[in-house]
Amino acid sequence: EVYQSLDAFPLNLTRSFDFIIAGGGTAASVLAGRLSENNRFNVLLIEAGNDTASVIELIIPAWATKRNDTEFNWRFVSEPMEGLNNRTIDIPRGRGLGGSSAINAMVYTRGSKDDYDNWGRVTGDRRWGWEALQPYIRRHERWTGATGGRDPTGQYDPKVHGYRGNTQTSLGWYEPSDFDLRVRRNGVLQSEEFPNVLDLNAGKPIGATWIQSTIGNGERCSAARGYLTPSARERPNLTILLNTYITRVLPTPDNVSKKLDIRTVEIAPRYGGTRRALTASKELILSGGVIGTPHILLNSGIGNKTELEALGIPSIRDLPDVGQGITEHVSIAASFTTVPLNQTTIDDATALEMWQQNRTGPLTERFPNHQLLWFRLPKNATLFQTYKDPSTGPTSPQFVWGLDPTASGTLVLLSPYSRGTLKLSSSDPFARPRINYNLLSHPYDLAALKEGIRSLKRYYSGPAWEGYITGFTGPDPDVLSDDQFEQVVRNGAFTTLHPVGSAQMSAKGSKGGVVDPELRVKGVSGLRVIDASVFPYVPAANSQAAVYILTERAVDMIRDRW
Template sequence: MHTLQGLLILTTFIAPGLCAVYQQLSDLRQDEFDFVIAGGGTAGAVLASRLSEVRGFQVLLIEAGPSNEGVLDAEVPLFASRLHNTIYDWNFTTTPQEFANGRIVPYARGHILGGSSSINAMAYTRGSIDDYDRWARVTGDSGWSWNKIFPYFKKHELFMQPTDGRNITGDFDPAVHGFDGMTRISLPNQLQRDFDARFIKAADELGGKFSYNLDMNSGKPLGSAWFPSTAGGGERRSSATSYLTRQIMKRKNLHVLLNTRATRIRQTSKSHSSKSHGPEFDTVETFGNGRGSRTFRATKEVILSAGTVGSPHILLHSGFGNAKELQSVGVKPLVNLPSVGKNLTDHPLLVVDFAADATEPNVLADPTILAEALEQWKTSRTGPLTNTVDNNVIWGRLPADSPFEDPSAGPNSPHWELLPAVNLGNAPEPHLSAFISLVSPASRGTISINSSDPLDSPVIDPAFFTAPVDVASARDGVRNIRTFYAAKAFEGYIKSESPPSAGAESDEELDAFISATFATTWHPTSTVKMSPKGADYGVVDPDLKVKGIQGLRVVDASVMPFVVSAHTQTAVYVIAERAADMIKRDWHERA
């Protein structure tokens, strides 16, 4: 994968008046910066942008993958899934999953500037009030509470009208959105008029748990709602396109190094230690495109933003973790943090299909329609390719009398998410899919290593469905989408449920279906979790500084103490926004 990458990337440019963008290690002459950010994904791009707002800061952003520039499948919203299993994906897989009878699950992660925000399905979902209040409670830092984090949602969001020009008054609550931020957000850019109308009628008809919710991003997501996305203006808005715009890239204090992998965080001869503060880790070791290794030193901080998989992988190879486990694979232990790589939490995913008399065109299955739609998108950023996979969503909870201990953050947090998709994929027959994501899972897995070579792949074990409540949530999700599609509003539209779920009624039959088909929603978190300052568990303090040392912070989805009951990219944006403010405050006070 990596050897082919060099043939496909854009050529190096260092244009007059623009920040330097380097395609390989040898192009970059400077070795020392104020901040070295390892990982140019969702959080890393935000940090590079915000920290370089301070003219006195010299900022280096290191990304393992290529540029996002000119990658059509990273621009067209409906083409998102085409980036999986390409050079823009790390192409990870899980260990054999016990609940799946040893099946291995593909585990896509973005290998491109913008990280997974450049290859995901662009869902803009925040989660619940309870999610963030739980973060504040378990970390002892009220700054992570919903009320304190809410301004960062508005700060990063630029809410836009859909590109079809329709009136969306009454379809969202403007009081909970931001209109001057960095990331363009929109409700669906083009309606699927027959299905969308039936969806709203079904929500009104059934009521109760399916009742219409004006705005699921208010912190109270439960119910049925329109599904917003980071496809504002009809094209993907990743952290790269939002926070590393051409104007931002003009900053002379911002440096972006592509196709270069951060492998370890190291101490150098300039580092020091003391009984009160511990050792300082100030150097990032890198490896670039088969051209050898090189180190970059941060005079202020190293910031690790390599993601839930990448950050613990780098930390473990740097000697952070359980001493015995590190020694067993030939890594010298340096910092005793047994929680590194533990607590992996992810949202498992199911798909239930229905045969339907869907009148909406199947864009991806008809080459003629697809060509016309692509031309429309190229000329006006309108049409069916401007949407993501879903226009609507239902968030729900297990019954109140469920015998299981509630794994969610509280009564505002859903256990499952139902996402209907009309004629999605290459199958020419009209059909309706329902994606079922378990958004408050109790199962916990690990990221580990099995060698001392940092270029070896991490060992990823999400341990899906090891908690019985997750299996119960999955069954409940299947039964609830069946209930919803049985509404009178869908008479004459949905014909029948399709295999392999068709006919699975009992718990045992549903469990067999779940075991044989589940995948991931690609929302891993919590492998470098934050905990209260001074706690003897966790990896980072609430200010995201690594415990027991100086000079190193972690800022990405890995620091979440619990996964949010939502798609995770929005939470990562606000984590990075708050982290940037904390870092600026720390260093302005010292200036």
């Protein structure tokens, strides 16, 4: 059953809930869908926003940004960052069922083998490594081929996909363009540094890859649409409560064990009002995302004791790492010039007709480019004489660049050293938290972006680009002085919306971190955190696939326990 608001939610619910999932986003939708498959489990999911599943702008892939309003987007704003010459940046995050997966750009990239092996290393738990995660990597996915049914042979590896999962994935509807073929030709001619890769989701995405998306039959497949399907919503053991704000999690008052037990969630109507408390009989699972989760923990008195008490919030568990260590990809714009391009475009009315008639055409895509270039710097790059490479290993790209026919775009640094923080601004749970990613606070990140630009220059000087690329507009570290380059980057850098790691998992005995490798809050029983906040490192990839993988893994940990 779906309740539209707390007011509509019956006060005298006789049912008790085995699991309460606090937050209704990407991870939460997977949890609610999977746990309620077992009719022994009574599951309640609580979400601050509205339903998203039938909002047309959130279904048509090219229309994703049309609902960039506060209904479906929290629209946080960062604090001024020193590394960005005191600029603030916008921090969009999904609000509504499916969370960020309902408003994101749908790019489907799992990351590299080393990304996951590194999770296994830092948590001392091999279950988080690439090989051990293979069943979960496939379990969430339903590969659907290419939109419109064209033959995608040679653009993906059928062996590495899942076919029976909930998240529909696909290649785009377009046939490869002359530009795409030029990219592939260059992949052969420059195969040493920029090879062609058959499938970006096979564990070693280094080279030119075709883009895959969480799109099925020309429609966005958010976590809400994939897991909270009409038939899942009909389950008598699944309750969804919308437009309800989680203020805090609360300790169990009559707890007899010495260990702090937390299974109660305090909630209020979306815009404030009388608060209520609900207790799970088995577990409370926090899935508020990279901003919501640490915000709720801190509001509850779980975090840095000194800082919380200074705000007048009684500490119930001193965990100084709550809100610490947020990692986000940092990016800069760069542009090359090309010979005049003869690009045909389809007008808006025709595009809409194509989508309506048979779910084809440009509205089935979010981006105009069909391929991505993932790359690493040469092993002997002088930069590594000064800095240890922060990327997780040789299968992890250090950069990604969208291969757009205009040869202009965004260069993304995938493994930055800089780490950020989230802190409370007041003891009011409705007050916005103070978010500072500290972008470009570590000198490696700036130095790496400089080398990344040089790699792009080498790429576009490859033999296949003769007669196509005519120049480089910049920012060019070989033309600008060091100081000029630095100022261009600091004044222009932005992010790619993949923040993670505000409540990180760490090894069982480790004093650092917020959750153990089973994602239980350290020193607390009854409470897990399952979402992107637990990632100890940002993957060298867009972050949603890793959330699906992590959550499917976590579902089995919960099932094993109960």
